[in-house]
Amino acid sequence: MVEILITWFVTALSFLIISKLPIGVEIDSFSKALMSAAVVGILNALLLPILTFFSFPLIILTIGLFLFVLNSMIFGIAAYLVNGFRLRYGFWSALIGSIALAVINSALLRVLAAII
Secondary structure, eight states: OHHHHHHHHHHHHHHHHHHHSTTSEEEOOHHHHHHHHHHHHHHHHHTHHHHHHHTHHHHHHTTTTHHHHHHHHHHHHHHHHSTTEEETTTHHHHHHHHHHHHHHHHHHHHHHHHHO
């Protein structure tokens, strides 16, 4: 249970870092980042497997690159659901934001794992 809370906090921190980059992702406050992290986590757990199942031929055809589109869809849905989380440039902000979230979140979790 503690690991889930740490991951949630680190993901919220990653959202705040992404909002400072000039890619069009805007988050108002840390509480909105916490909500965004929770919504993205829930959508990844519930919706992403369904989308992956139905788009499996496209994923195979594009050698896995369509997964970036699926992740940006999840990112965009989360921005739609959470007030205070906006995408200035639409799909492109969602695509770059989801890639940045994966990279920054992975880096922060690795650094935290090395410290602990």
